[in-house]
Structures are given as structure tokens and as C-alpha cells.
Amino acid sequence: MGATLRQRDNFRAVLLISPAYLWLLVAVFLPLSAMLFFSFLSEGPFGDGARQLVLQNYLEFFEKGFYSKLLWRSLKLGAVVTALCLLIGFPCAYVLAKTIKGRWREALFLLVILPFWSNSLVRIFSWAIVLRGNGVIDATLNKLLPFEVSVNLMFTYSAVVIGLVHSYLPYVILTSYLTLQAIDDSLIDAARSLGAPRRTILLRIILPLSLPGLVAGGVLVFVPVVGSFMEPRILGGRAGTFFGTVIEDQFVAVFNWPLGAALSFTLLAVVLLILAVASPVLKRAQ
């Protein structure tokens, strides 16, 4: 009796779960496996020669300095953007979580994370409008300053960094806010009443306790930034060649899909490595 009930439960569970997971299998997990296989092929679907399994696509990455240099460039971009997001975002989350109360806090919090759910492409486009020469920045500065200036940040490395920070800042604010909110205020009050200076409270209580949120936010920024291609394309122009844009090229311009697959997989390996390094801290948070 018990066994048949068990079986019926199992049957129902499978019935409820399998549609979702079959879908994920066909649209995510099989494609990722197919890409791994593809990255060892000598020719893509558009070639006519005999296809062979080769290592050449990965060798190209290691032998030609071009690709590894670009990956390094993308990793550095990721580090810069992540650092800026943490430095700018954490104090903002602190102000929200610890100094503002009630309905105001809710409303301001919503206002801060709202852009993060709106279309990222459109937000990058909006920076293109702001940063172009002869644009809004020029006009504003020239009104404020007594002398003529001309600022044209468009198509520079800085433009890419500004756009990416704008895109991903809300992630850091969100995760920091959640961990900061969980810190009991009486802990801080206790330290203060025992005479701890502000710096000690920050370094010994607030920062250690909000570390998981900072790490989570950092990972949420770093991973997509290393794989970004749309932002550098639009804001960076010729200064915007990164690992992501080269992968994009392999699929939409050069049509060297096997090389593209190998580069994508290299990126995935890097991403997984980062997630593995970060996971102990993230697990502790749960």
C-alpha cells in the first residue's frame, strides 16, 4: 500500500516537473553540450569540406596572443566596473538601509533598482545620446563654466565603463541593501555605547557582516560584464573591441562558428571558475 502511494507520488512529481525541465534540456543544456562538441569541429555548418574533430580552435586561442589579450582586457574591464559598482553602490545601500526609515525608504529603494529591470539596450543608447560631442554635456558645462569646453567621451574606454556601471550598479545596491538590512541595529548601538569609533564599527561590524552581499553583488556584475558585447559596441566604437565582441563577430560577421564556440566555452570556463571561487562566501550567507 505504502509503496504504491509512493509510486503514485513519484509519478505525479514527474508529470509536474518534466515539461519545465524538458524545455530547459532542449533550449539550454543540449545547446551548451552541442557547443562544446562544436568547438572541436574543423568546420562550421557553412563549409563544404569534411568535418573533423580537432583541437585547432582552442590552440588558436592559446597560440595567437590576440584572443588571450582580449580576454585579459575583458577581465580587466570586469574588474574596473565591479570595483566602481561596489565603491559607489555600497554607501548608497548603506544610506538607504540604515539612515532612511519607513515609506520613504521603500519608495527610494524601488526608485534605485527600477532602472535595472528596464531595457538595458535602451539605457546604453541613452548614454550614447548624452555622451556624444556637441551634446548635452557640452551644453551644460558651457552654461556653467566661464570658458568654452568641448567634451566628447563617445567611443572611448571611459564611455564603455560609464555605461556598464550605469547598467549594473543597481545589482550591487540591491544585494548590499538586503544584507545591510539584516544587520541588527542594536549591534551597532552596543558598539557605539561601548565607545567604538565610527571607523571601527564600519570595519569590524558592518563590512564583515555585509560581505556576502558584496560578494554576490560583485559576481552579479563581473560575470555579465566579462561577457558583454552590446555595450562596448555601442559606446566604445573602435575602442570597444573586447572578448565578447569578438565572439559576436564569429557568429554574425565572420561565420566561424567552431572558433566562436571555442571562445564562448573558454569564457564559460572562466565564469565557472569565478563562481566556484565565490561560492564558499555565498553559501555562508544562506
Added chain:
Amino acid sequence: MAMNRILMRLGRVYLGLILVFLYVPIMVMAAMSFNASEFYQLPIVFTTDWYARLWNNSAILDAAWNSIWIASVTTIIATALGTAAAIAFFRYDFRGKAILQVLLFPPIAIPWLITGTAMLIFFFAIGIGRGSRAVLLGHVALALPYVIVVVTARLRTFDPQLEEAARSLGASSWEVTRFVTLPWIAPGVTAGALFAFAVSFDQFVVSYFLSKPGDVTLPVLIYSAIRKGFTPEINAVSTIIIVFSMAMMVVVARYAKFGER
């Protein structure tokens, strides 16, 4: 104490600056969509001409229609499949459950560039190719994990004894789901559905790799238009999109209650 007050005030100023940084570009973009000058010349001369032109631009209208129906179908499929899976996770204990739950994270955590190109390769290999069907397949897969996570969160507040009570009173499994479980998790399901819609409607990367030229979604169309050189017409569409998606997220926030615990 005076020091404290100064710090408080500084904090607020800082928060204000962050909001300026986050919103000013969007406002500038929106303002330019009402500017008569095709080259974004200042000062702004007000016109609604660019919006009027949208109605006659069949490429933009087609793309908008594509975006809307793909997002709607994605929402229906992802919400149905995702809610079913979340309920199963909640109700039953079975081998491999933990692994299945962990498998929800790769689609969220792996950069879309990688997922998108992998889908392109695979869909080509099995004969689906590029086009709306491929885009739909991809969007549902991206939205599913979000729906499952959001509905699961709501289920944590649900007392399983309610299901047992209904069952012991003779309700069938379907009746328990329909009249006890679903009404309770309805806000979670709604939030999940809105998430699914947002994921699909704002999705650029995966759509970009999977759509066919001439049969694209709005973000893909905007991307290729930007790369050709921009016109205030793009500002007008972009403004509509951003107002629409922000309004939707305000609704989601009311259902999902972010930031409150």
C-alpha cells in the same frame, strides 16, 4: 551629534546624486524624442512628430508586434510550466530534487552571450534554424527559472497542512491544487508571470542571435538602427519601451514586495 547630522545630510545628497546618475540619461533620451532637430540640436524645439512617424514605420510596428506576441506566449508557457514545477518541488520529496533545483541557476548565471550562441548552434543543427520559433524556445527557457524561483518563494509562506486538510475532507488532487494551493500562491504566480514577460520583452542578446533578418524583435531592431546611426525616431520607441517596462516593474514590486521581508 552635530557631526551625525552632517553625515546624514551628506548621505542624502549622495543618494540624490546616484538617482541623478541613474535617471538623467534616460530623461535626456526621452527629451530628445520630443526635439524637432534630427541631429539632437539644442535648445529643444518641441514636437511629437517622431511619435507620429512611428505609426507609419512598418518595420518598427512589425518588430513591436513580434516583441509583444513573443513575450505574451513566453509568459503563458513559462508561467504554466514553472508553477507546475514549483508545486512539485513543494509537495513531493524525490531523488535528484536538489540537483534539479541547482540546475535552475546555469540559465540565470551564464552570460546570455554564451547561452545565445549555444542555442544558435544547436537549433541550426536540429533544423529549427533561426526565426520566431527559435526566439520563443529561448525566451521560455530564460524565463522559466525566474518563475520557479518566485513561485517557490511564495510557497514557503504556504502551510502544507492546508493541503492535507482539504485532502482528508475528500478533495481530489486537482481540487486541492485548484481551490487551495493556487489561490494562496496567486500573487507569486502573477509576479512570476510579470517577470517572465519582462525577461522576454527586454531580452536583446538571445533574440539577436536567434532572429532572422527582417523578422526581429524591437530590441534587435533598435540595435541595428543604432549601429547605422541614430534618429529621434529610435528615441521615441526607446522612450515608449522604457516607460512601459518601468511601469510594469512597479506593478511587480507591489506583488513581489521587494526589500521587505
